[in-house]
Amino acid sequence: MSWSKMPTAAALGPDSASVPAGIAMSRRPSPAARFTSEDRPLNGWVRFQRLARHLGRNARSIIMLPALVATAQAADPDRLEMRIEMFGTAGLHVATNHTIVEETAGRYAITTDVESRGVGALFVELTSHSEVRGKLTGTALLPQAYIGEVHRNGVISRSRVDYAPDGTVTAESIPPPETHTPVTAPLMRGTVDQLTAFLMIERQLAARGSCALMISVFDGRRRYDLHFDDVAPGGARSFASSVSSQTQACRMRREALAGFRDESGRTEGAYAGTLWFARLVQGDMLIPLEMEFSTEFGTVTGQLAEVRGRGVHLQFAK
Numbered sequence: 423m424s425w426s427k428m429p430t431a432a433a434l435g436p437d438s439a440s441v442p443a444g445i446a447m448s449r450r451p452s453p454a455a456r457f458t459s460e461d462r463p464l465n466g467w468v469r470f471q472r473l474a475r476h477l478g479r480n481a482r483s484i485i486m487l488p489a490l491v492a493t494a495q496a497a498d499p500d501r502l503e504m505r506i507e508m509f510g511t512a513g514l515h516v517a518t519n520h521t522i523v524e525e526t527a528g529r530y531a532i533t534t535d536v537e538s539r540g541v542g543a544l545f546v547e548l549t550s551h552s553e554v555r556g557k558l559t560g561t562a563l564l565p566q567a568y569i570g571e572v573h574r575n576g577v578i579s580r581s582r583v584d585y586a587p588d589g590t591v592t593a594e595s596i597p598p599p600e601t602h603t604p605v606t607a608p609l610m611r612g613t614v615d616q617l618t619a620f621l622m623i624e625r626q627l628a629a630r631g632s633c634a635l636m637i638s639v640f641d642g643r644r645r646y647d648l649h650f651d652d653v654a655p656g657g658a659r660s661f662a663s664s665v666s667s668q669t670q671a672c673r674m675r676r677e678a679l680a681g682f683r684d685e686s687g688r689t690e691g692a693y694a695g696t697l698w699f700a701r702l703v704q705g706d707m708l709i710p711l712e713m714e715f716s717t718e719f720g721t722v723t724g725q726l727a728e729v730r731g732r733g734v735h736l737q738f739a740k
Contacts, residue, residue: 500525502703502731506710507539507739508724515540519724523621523707530563531555532617548574554617556585561629563622568615570642581642583615595643603680605645613640619648623672624707627699633672644681644690650674653696661725662712665738666700669711689718703732 501524508517517538524531536550552570556563568583583593591610599605614622619637627633633650653671662669674695678687687693695715699708713724727739 500705500732502705502707503729504709504726505728506713506724507727508722510722511720516722518727525558528558529556530558530621532621534617547576548572552615552617554615556618561625563614563618563625565614565618568617568642579643583640583642585614591640593640593642599643599681600683601644601681603682603685605640605643605681609645609680610640613638613645615639616641616648621707623650624699624710627670627672627708628701628706631670633670633699644687645679646682646687647677647679648674649677661738662698662700665711665726666702669698669700670708671696671698674715692717692722702729702736703734705732 501522504519504521504523506519506521507515508519510516517536520535522531522533524533531554533553534551536548538548550570550572552568554565554568556565556567558564564587565583565585567585568581570581572579579595579597581593581595583591585591589612591607591613593605593610614637616639619639622637623633623635626635632652634652635650637648637650639646639648651673653673655671674692674697676687676691676693678685678693682690692715695713697713698711700711702709702711709726709729710724711726715722715724725739728737729735
């Protein structure tokens with residue numbers, strides 16, 4: 423799953439599109455309606471075009487191979503939908519994250535929407551939407567294009583990142599980031615977006631049983647490394663252990679490199695945390711059950727509320 427942020431998960435860049443940073447409120451129709459719809463057709467490429475136009479760029483100019491369009495039209499993807507509820511201080515419900523992961527032959531796509539709930543909307547009026555499309559090559563995830571849009575207290579920011587096959591990365595952000603350490607072209611090279619980063623961890627856990635990995639991330643504004651390490655068994659939180667007796671925990675630490683307002687990066691999203699995963703569905707990825715992050719808002723926790731796809735529909739909370 424991709425999180426803005428937080429996962430899935432997907433999930434944890436400083437961008438509010440990541441789950442951990444997502445205390446968000448949406449003026450659009452609730453993503454929950456889209457999540458529970460049984461008959462809505464796959465239309466990810468259309469959504470991607472529309473968002474690209476919002477970024478001030480003709481969607482046809484994004485270098486997305488025609489095969490991607492053909493794939494979306496020709497076959498239903500392996501589609502997995504997740505809803506994660508986020509909680510702040512004293513267990514107050516602050517946000518909902520909806521993430522969709524789609525896989526077809528040689529392709530993947532991740533879409534994440536975050537909206538604030540309850541007390542979260544009293545402090546930050548924010549909504550975020552982010553998408554990535556890329557190639558699946560063996561066990562490798564190779565993003566091709568990422569776009570994101572964030573509305574925070576009436577201010578809109580938009581980012582677009584394009585990934586060339588040779589590792590070159592180009593990006594545009596509106597408005598430009600406010601930082602004393604700009605992200606240079608050499609720093610962008612060889613990076614992935616934050617949604618892809620968390621899917622990489624979920625797939626590696628399924629394949630190897632370990633999350634030990636360092637991932638170079640660029641979210642269109644900020645450049646950082648995500649360090650993941652295995653946590654010794656036996657420390658699962660109560661919710662995670664109640665869902666599955668076989669959980670795997672990962673510790674995450676974000677190392678801020680460039681593009682942040684301060685050198686530590688601790689005023690922009692989740693900078694550390696622990697995530698608990700389990701195999702709830704068949705296939706090549708584990709599902710995040712529970713998470714705890716350190717953010718500029720204090721400790722933020724998340725719990726999987728619903729997962730649908732691959733022959734499974736599990737609902738743990740309304």
